[in-house]
C-alpha cells in the first residue's frame with residue numbers, strides 16, 4: 001500500500017519588541033539569568049498586565065503579510081497548567097477568539113506552485129527557561145525567567161503540506177516573510193523561531209485524516225525535514241503491519257536521527273481556558289490597521305517575481321537575493337549602475353562568500369557599497385581589468401573599504417591593452433618557449449593554451465587575455481604550419 005503524508009505546522013515566533021508583552025522588562029537575549037524580571041512577569045499576585053502596543057502592531061503586520069483576516073475584536077485567555085518555568089501557573093494566550101484567521105501562503109519553487117492555508121494566528125506570552133547542565137545549574141535544575149513574558153505569535157497552518165522538504169521550504173519562506181516585515185529576528189538557534197510539526201499518514205487516494213503525531217520544538221530547517229521524513233517512514237510501517245498510530249507528542253533526537261515518544265494523548269492537558277479577567281478584549285482600530293497595511297514592505301515572493309521580470313534574472317538568483325530584504329536592496333542599487341546579471345553573480349558568489357567567511361550580515365557591511373561594486377563591474381566591462389584581477393580587487397575592497405578605481409591605479413593592476421606592450425611580451429615568450437612553439441607548429445593545439453598561460457604569467461596576470469590570444473595566434477601563424 002502506498003501512503004501519503006499529511007502535515008500541519010504550528011510555529012512560534014518571538015516578536016521583535018524592546019520590552020515584554022505585559023510589562024516593561026527588557027527582552028534582550030543572553031542576559032544573566034533573572035535580571036529582566038518584575039512582579040508582572042514573575043506572576044506575583046495582584047500585579048497587573050498591560051498589553052504592549054508595539055507587540056500588537058508587529059503581530060498584526062505578521063498576520064497581514066500571511067494574508068490573514070484581522071479580527072476587530074479578540075480575547076486573551078488563561079491557559080492553566082503547572083510547569084516550573086511558568087510562575088503564574090497559567091499562560092496568557094488567545095484561544096477561541098484569536099486576532100487573525102484564514103490566511104494563505106503561496107509560492108513557486110522548481111517550477112511548482114505551492115499553497116499552504118493559515119488557520120489562525122494568535123498572540124501569547126513565552127514561558128521562562130529551565131537550565132540544566134549549565135554552570136549555575138551544576139547540582140540541579142535552575143530557572144531563568146528572563147524569557148517569561150516575551151511576546152509571541154503562534155501561527156497554525158491547515159494540514160496542507162505533503163512532504164518534509166516542502167514543510168522545511170515553507171518554514172524557511174515564513175521566516176523570510178516575518179523578518180521582512182520586522183516582526184521576528186529569524187534566529188532559530190536562539191529560539192526566536194520554533195516549529196512543531198503535526199504528521200499523519202493515509203493510503204494514497206483516501207481523504208480522511210489519519211491519527212496525527214506532534215513533533216515538538218524543531219529548531220532548524222534540516223530538522224523539520226528530517227524529523228517529518230522519519231515520522232512518515234515510521235508511521236507507514238506501523239500501518240502497513242496492521243498496527244495503529246497512537247496520538248502522542250514526540251521529540252526529534254538529532255544525534256540518533258529519530259523521533260522519540262514524549263507523552264501520549266492520555267496525559268494530555270485540560271487547560272481550563274477562561275477569558276483573562278485582567279485584560280480587556282483587544283480591539284484593533286480600522287485606522288491602525290490601514291496604516292500598518294500601508295507600511296508593509298514588499299514581501300519576498302512578490303520581490304522574487306519582480307526581480308526576475310524587471311532584471312531578467314533566473315529564478316535561482318532571485319531566490320538567493322531575496323533571502324533578506326537588505327541583500328535584495330544591495331542588488332537593486334548595484335544593478336542601477338551596472339549589468340544586473342553581473343551584479344547578481346558578484347553578490348551570490350564573492351560577496352556572500354566573504355560575508356560568511358567573516359561572519360557578517362549584509363546589513364553590517366560598511367566596506368563594499370553597491371556603488372563600489374557597480375564601479376568594479378564597469379571596470380571589467382570596459383576591459384580595464386580582467387576577471388581574476390577583479391576578484392582580487394573585490395577582496396581588497398571588502399577588507400579595506402577602498403574604491404576599485406583607486407585600488408587599480410595605486411596597486412598598478414590595470415589590464416595591459418596596449419598592443420605594443422603585449423606584443424613585446426608575446427615575442428619574448430615565443431623566443432623562450434621553443435619546444436611548445438615547435439609542438440604547436442606540428443599541430444598540437446594544446447600548446448597554444450600553455451603559451452597563452454606563459455604570456456599572462458610574464459605580464460603578471462595583467463595582459464588583456466583576448467589581445468594576448470590574438471597576438472599570439474598572429475605571431476605563431478596557423479597551427480600545423482611546420
Ligand code: ADP
Pocket residue numbers: 006007008009010156157158159160198199200209210211212
Ligand atoms: P489540536 O487540537 O491537537 O491542537 P488542531 O486541530 O488544532 O489539533 O491542529 C493542530 C495542527 O495539526 C494544525 O497545524 C493542523 O493543520 C494539524 N493537523 C490536524 N490534524 C492533522 C492530521 N490528521 N494530520 C496532520 N496534521 C494535522
Ligand code: ZN
Pocket residue numbers: 020023024025036037038039040041042149
Ligand atoms: Zn516584567
Ligand code: MG
Pocket residue numbers: none
Ligand atoms: Mg489546536
